[in-house]
Amino acid sequence: MIALIWAEDQNGLIGADGQLPWHLPADMHHFKTLTTGHDVVMGRKTFAGFKRPLPNRTNWVLSRQTLALPAGVHQLASLEELQALDAQHPQALLFVIGGANVFETVLPIAQRLYRTQIAHAFTGDTWMPAVDYQQWRLDEHVVGAVDEKNRYPFSFDNFSRR
Structure with missing residues (x-):
């Protein structure tokens, strides 16, 4: 099952210079609790923002570019490869963790959404793509x-x- 997980401010902002624009330990704990033991899928820019692969998770990078990835990190070259991975492991939860382009690409096939909404306006440069909540x-x-x-x-x- 494919799930998107993200945090956004009151205006849908999700990032600033490749990082989260806020410090919210409860959200980080929530993210860790939900994703530990599962697969996480991210774009190459999101992966580049981490110092290392996320521990206790299978890390996947969704990118059409051929990437040199550290040991234990896998690449998906297309949305179709992500769908195939999902089909091979129907009981597994695949968490898509960003960035905005990956969210936009995967949203039409996602079955679950996990959103942290922060009631504050921050400054940044990356927004969550529009979600039609009537479909959810x-x-x-x-x-x-x-x-x-x-x-x-x-x-x-x-x-x-x-």
Whole structure:
């Protein structure tokens, strides 16, 4: 099953210079909890933003370019290869973690969405592609706790395709 997972601000912003524009430990914990033990799929720019492959996950890079990837990181050259991987492992959860171009490419075939929404406006240069939420059913909405480490109001929203 293909799922998109991302965090966005109140205007749909998801990035600034290849990084998250905010520090929200609760979201990082949520991301880690959901994705650990599963496959994560990302574009080459998103992968380049990490210092190393994400631990305790199978890392896939979706790119048409031939890439020199570290040991243990695999490449998918097309959306069709991602669909084939999904078909080979129908019980597996494949988390697509970015960036914007990969989200836009994969959104039409995704079955689940995991969105963190931050009720604050940040400055950046990358936005989440438009999601038609009429095609999605909200399965869970959890309001996060604002505290000294998580300074912005936020919520976790899980959707499944209608």
